Amino acid sequence: MTISSSPVRLSLDEAYELSRDVLSRNGMNAQHAASVAQSVVAGQRDECQSHGMYRLLVCVKGLRSAQVSGNAQPDVFDVSAALTRVDAHAGFSQVAFAAGVDELIRKANEVGVAALAINNCFHFSALWQEVEMLAERGVAAMAMTPSHACVAPAGGSKPLFGTNPFAFAWPRPGDFPFVFDFATSMVARGDIELAARNQQSIPEDWAIDACGQPTRDPARALDGAMLTFGSYKGSALSAMIELLAGPLIGDWMSFESLAKDAGAAITPHHGELIVAFGLNKFGGGDGCAKSNLARAEVLFHAIVDQGARLPSQRRFAARARSLREGVQIDRALFDEINAL
Structure with a gap:
């Protein structure tokens, strides 16, 4: 090295x-x-x-x-024509996703829309990695997951939600698909942790301290609560992710994951929901799908041509x-x- x-x-x-x-x-x-x-x-x-x-x-x-578990072997369950479930058996989400992704893509192309529910996994990875790979294999996709409770709902002052990321990807010709991935909090919690490690201040709108007051001190932020982006809009999206990637798939919400952690301060233990869309089924066949993809390119070029940038550029x-x-x-x- x-x-x-x-x-x-x-x-x-x-x-x-x-x-x-x-x-x-x-x-x-x-x-x-x-x-x-x-x-x-x-x-x-x-x-x-x-x-x-x-x-x-x-x-x-x-x-x-x-x-x-660093040795868990995920179990894959063929639930229905449009749903696959993977039990990670307390392993990391990346291994569980790899076990179920081929079935997700096959079902999305055959049915039009398909879901992959990952249960009982430890999750820390950026969701763009998964949806980007799905788009590269020809399907549009979105993914979401809760976290440990560290974010206050809009108008509140105590941690309840996780950072609750949401990601989406759309296939494009060329090297890269259209991809975005964002936390429903103002920032990823890891950014505050890194600021604390490096003894740097944070923007005042990222978090509040344990007394509910805005803070620029990352250590006080970690002891308090992070804030959602867009106030009530981000808060509502965060609640949606709690429900879809929690009770809907029979897994933990962020406050339950934190309680289960019991002070160990390790990677959150919960589930993840990934939904994929088969472009040919939705688009009316191969020829129509290609035409629709071309129309999408008009949108992307119109964004860039006026000086804006696409997400992930x-x-x-x-x-x-x-x-x-x-x-x-x-x-x-x-x-x-x-x-x-």
């Missing part, structure tokens, strides 16, 4: 090997270590630091707690840069990962 003062630069292969080795040495089998290592390196590659190699710390903490630019130059990791984080 090429090590300089700070930050440390690694090739993508070196980042993957380091991540995989850390996970393997802490109890993951080869399948789990490869899948989770690919996920955290993808986050680092795309400069999504809160979902990058920083997440190795909490992965290892979960493995050492004995609550997270900065992430895709970061990916191209990382493929050329490798990734950078804060020296202190690199040393902490190596110590694992």
Whole structure:
């Protein structure tokens, strides 16, 4: 590995090997270590630091707690023509998703719309990774999941919701699909955790302290509650995600996941819902679907032509840069990962 003062630069292969080795040495089998290592390196590659190699710390903490299984074999259930369910058996969501994704795509193309419900998983990964891959395989898709309760509902002051991300992807010609992925909180919780690690202040509209007052101190924010984006609009979307990826699929909501954690402070344990749309079925056949995709391109070009950017453009630019130059990791984080 090429090590300089700070930050440390690694090739993508070196980042993957380091991540995989850390996970393997802490109890993951080869399948789990490869899948989770690919996920955290993808986050680092795309400069999504809160979902990058920083997440190795909490992965290892979960493995050492004995609550997270690094050897679980997911069970896949063919529930109906449009629904597949995967029981992760307390393993990581990436492995469960890989077990069910082929069935999800097949059903979406055959029926028109299909769902994949993942239960009993530990989940930390960025949802764009899943929906982007689905779009690259020719289906439109959306995904959602709750988290640990750390976000106050609009008008409230106590944690109830998780950051509750929602992601969507649409197939496009060329290298990248149309993708967006956002937390229904003002920011991902990992961004506040990283600010605390680096002793940086945060914007005042991200969170409130334990007394319900706005704060720029990330430590006070972590002890208080994060805020939803768009006030009541983000709060309503967050509640929707709690319901669709919680009670609908028979899994935990964010406040239940936090209670189950019981102070261990490990990755949230709950479920995930992914819905895929077969373009040919909805579009009226192959020829019509191609025409409809072309019409969608008119929309995308109209956005860009007036100086706006499409979601994930900065992430895709970061990916191209990382493929050329490798990734950078804060020296202190690199040393902490190596110590694992």
